[in-house]
Amino acid sequence: MPTLPPPTRYRPEQIWQARHAFFDDGHAPDGLVDAPVLSSWQRLRELGRAAHESVVFDPVEAPALRRLLAQQQALLRVAQPELARLAASVAEAGYAVLLTDALGRAVAVDGAIQRASAPLRQAFRPGVDLSERMIGTNAMSAALLERRPVWVQGGEHFFADNQIFHCCAAPVFDPQGRVVGAVDLSRDTPGLAAGALGLVQRCARRIEQRLFDDQPAWLQVQLEGPDAGPEAWLAFDADAQLLGATSAALPLLGLPQWLPQLAWADLFEDRFDALHTAARQGRPLPLRLRGGVRLQARGRLGGTAAAHRPQGGRIAGHPAATRPATEALACAAPLGHARSQQRLAQALRALEAGLPLLITGETGVGKEVAARALHTASRRAGAPFLAVNCGAITPTLMAAELFGHVEGAFTGARRGGQAGRIEAAHGGTLLLDEIGDMPLELQVGLLRVLDRQEVVRVGATQAVTVDVRFVCATHRHLPTLVAQGRFREDLYHRLAAFTLHLPPLREREDFDAVLDGLLAPLGCAAERLNPALRAWLRRQPWPGNVRQLALALRTALALSEPDEPLQPQHFGQDDEATGGLPPRASSAQPAVAPSDAPATAPTDAALHLPSAREQAIQAALARTGGNVTAAAALLGLGRATLYRHLARGR
Numbered sequence: 003m004p005t006l007p008p009p010t011r012y013r014p015e016q017i018w019q020a021r022h023a024f025f026d027d028g029h030a031p032d033g034l035v036d037a038p039v040l041s042s043w044q045r046l047r048e049l050g051r052a053a054h055e056s057v058v059f060d061p062v063e064a065p066a067l068r069r070l071l072a073q074q075q076a077l078l079r080v081a082q083p084e085l086a087r088l089a090a091s092v093a094e095a096g097y098a099v100l101l102t103d104a105l106g107r108a109v110a111v112d113g114a115i116q117r118a119s120a121p122l123r124q125a126f127r128p129g130v131d132l133s134e135r136m137i138g139t140n141a142m143s144a145a146l147l148e149r150r151p152v153w154v155q156g157g158e159h160f161f162a163d164n165q166i167f168h169c170c171a172a173p174v175f176d177p178q179g180r181v182v183g184a185v186d187l188s189r190d191t192p193g194l195a196a197g198a199l200g201l202v203q204r205c206a207r208r209i210e211q212r213l214f215d216d217q218p219a220w221l222q223v224q225l226e227g228p229d230a231g232p233e234a235w236l237a238f239d240a241d242a243q244l245l246g247a248t249s250a251a252l253p254l255l256g257l258p259q260w261l262p263q264l265a266w267a268d269l270f271e272d273r274f275d276a277l278h279t280a281a282r283q284g285r286p287l288p289l290r291l292r293g294g295v296r297l298q299a300r301g302r303l304g305g306t307a308a309a310h311r312p313q314g315g316r317i318a319g320h321p322a323a324t325r326p327a328t329e330a331l332a333c334a335a336p337l338g339h340a341r342s343q344q345r346l347a348q349a350l351r352a353l354e355a356g357l358p359l360l361i362t363g364e365t366g367v368g369k370e371v372a373a374r375a376l377h378t379a380s381r382r383a384g385a386p387f388l389a390v391n392c393g394a395i396t397p398t399l400m401a402a403e404l405f406g407h408v409e410g411a412f413t414g415a416r417r418g419g420q421a422g423r424i425e426a427a428h429g430g431t432l433l434l435d436e437i438g439d440m441p442l443e444l445q446v447g448l449l450r451v452l453d454r455q456e457v458v459r460v461g462a463t464q465a466v467t468v469d470v471r472f473v474c475a476t477h478r479h480l481p482t483l484v485a486q487g488r489f490r491e492d493l494y495h496r497l498a499a500f501t502l503h504l505p506p507l508r509e510r511e512d513f514d515a516v517l518d519g520l521l522a523p524l525g526c527a528a529e530r531l532n533p534a535l536r537a538w539l540r541r542q543p544w545p546g547n548v549r550q551l552a553l554a555l556r557t558a559l560a561l562s563e564p565d566e567p568l569q570p571q572h573f574g575q576d577d578e579a580t581g582g583l584p585p586r587a588s589s590a591q592p593a594v595a596p597s598d599a600p601a602t603a604p605t606d607a608a609l610h611l612p613s614a615r616e617q618a619i620q621a622a623l624a625r626t627g628g629n630v631t632a633a634a635a636l637l638g639l640g641r642a643t644l645y646r647h648l649a650r651g652r
């Protein structure tokens with residue numbers, strides 16, 4: 003039986019110093035504990051948890067356990083031989099071996115469990131929820147959250163009850179970079195054996211390799227670099243699209259994490275068919291990565307003519323399946339030039355990689371349109387796209403709207419309870435619009451959903467697992483809200499990992515492309531707008547951005563004869579209530595002809611007059627009988643924006 007290397011140093015004094023600084027003095031113990039431990043302590047403190055709470059390790063009931071094990075069958079099948087192999091290495095050193103699912107629930111146990119103390123035997127039973135929320139700081143849940151190997155020893159566990167445990171864990175990724183579980187080694191004698199972390203990592207990588215081998219592919223490639231273990235593999239379909247990769251392969255490619263929609267040509271300078279030929283002949287092939295780094299590779303014919311991409315790539319039959327991301331997005335959101343589309347394509351990659359997206363920009367720039375386009379171009383196009391306005395209703399109603407509620411949770415709660423929007427978006431995408439207006443008390447709940455992909459309905463004690471991609475949108479400057487204490491800093495950092503800023507219309511260099519993109523669906527030939535009129539339109543301030551321009555164009559087409567060249571007067575300057583227009587210039591200024599537009603066009607100052615806006619709002623409300631939604635549509639403003647104007651005017 004392989005022996006373990008000598009134990010690493012365990013420094014309990016240092017941990018107790020850290021606990022003293024954190025729990026007694028209330029400040030972060032710099033450098034005394036590792037970042038994952040400190041982050042976990044902070045999360046738990048923010049949830050109001052106390053170190054002396056007792057910890058209960060209750061497995062779920064038998065039917066729920068059967069369901070859990072059935073759900074995790076594919077993972078268990080490939081993991082069990084590797085867990086047994088790990089157990090054989092470490093059992094003598096007193097380690098129990100554990101596999102959790104992606105949510106931290108125990109699904110398999112091995113190793114020296116029978117010799118372990120009662121608490122460890124209680125904890126390591128299939129069906130016990132070992133997530134941070136349930137048992138506080140621990141190695142497996144920290145590895146799942148941090149997406150990297152972690153150790154947690156003795157006093158580093160938040161709850162005093164758990165301080166007898168000494169554990170290390172590594173996350174397991176599927177070939178598309180999703181965390182599917184964690185492998186953990188734990189024992190109840192002080193200190194970690196040196197090499198334990200390496201063994202647990204190696205076990206996780208072997209499980210990943212088996213998951214990789216299970217997925218159909220046309221060609222698999224093993225990369226051999228200076229530091230590459232035997233588990234650095236890539237899988238391609240017959241079109242040279244990357245289907246999957248093991249986590250060991252990603253650093254060799256210079257990728258911090260899995261990115262969907264990569265093709266062979268994005269990664270390598272050599273031809274794809276050269277590798278295919280080498281694989282058929284059973285010989286290795288030297289390859290050059292883009293950027294010049296050389297690697298040795300070995301191809302393996304995958305045995306399927308898989309042109310479909312089961313999970314990581316675009317789904318066969320899906321509208322985006324045969325098109326690059328930029329093209330799919332151009333069809334879904336036909337505005338702007340190639341550079342704008344490229345930024346959208348990057349956003350799509352981030353979204354597909356499971357990152358939340360933050361879309362910022364003034365009202366009417368197209369934040370919701372962009373979010374819908376991203377959903378439509380993504381692999382989730384067939385699943386729901388839902389949108390929630392986070393500032394529109396009271397915090398209590400918003401909590402129920404987002405997280406759902408159980409029967410009797412509050413007065414007026416539905417019989418039998420109701421799922422919230424997050425649950426309703428399961429499998430799809432949820433747009434959290436006006437995220438800057440989300441009440442502080444709900445932000446912690448959202449953070450939890452983002453971290454764990456699980457929702458607790460209002461009034462419930464059990465969490466529901468969800469699989470939702472989040473897109474958040476705001477016209478506000480979130481760092482300012484953070485500085486004012488109105489938006490949680492941790493949530494901001496979580497949301498802003500990938501930010502897509504949509505510039506206001508007046509700053510868009512591709513104004514003409516935007517204009518043409520709006521004209522085409524209206525059946526208006528681009529030639530009906532001559533260069534002078536285009537220049538005049540370009541100079542308007544457009545406080546309502548694309549929404550306002552779209553409405554102004556519709557108005558102009560309604561006021562003109564078919565095929566007549568459009569003039570500024572077609573943009574309805576004679577009624578404040580026509581909406582969708584740049585606010586009207588003073589009556590002293592004549593309407594301008596396109597030919598003399600530069601000399602006589604109204605000044606920006608005149609166009610910005612707040613009173614003109616106020617008049618337009620009042621006229622629109624009068625025309626719609628006070629219906630704010632209809633008035634907002636008439637004005638080319640979002641409903642929330644109109645409410646803001648009204649609140650400001652009061």
Ligand SMILES: Nc1ncnc2c1ncn2[C@@H]1O[C@H](COP(=O)(O)OP(=O)(O)OP(=O)(O)O)[C@@H](O)[C@H]1O
Pocket residue numbers: 335336337363364365366367368369370371372435475477520548549550552639640641643
């Ligand atoms: N890419 C686009 N293609 C076509 N129309 C667009 C596009 N972007 C914006 N629009 C038009 O502008 C309107 C407003 O877009 P959207 O609701 O996405 O803006 P927003 O930035 O979310 O606004 P708000 O912050 O006020 O909610 C849309 O209804 C549509 O008429």
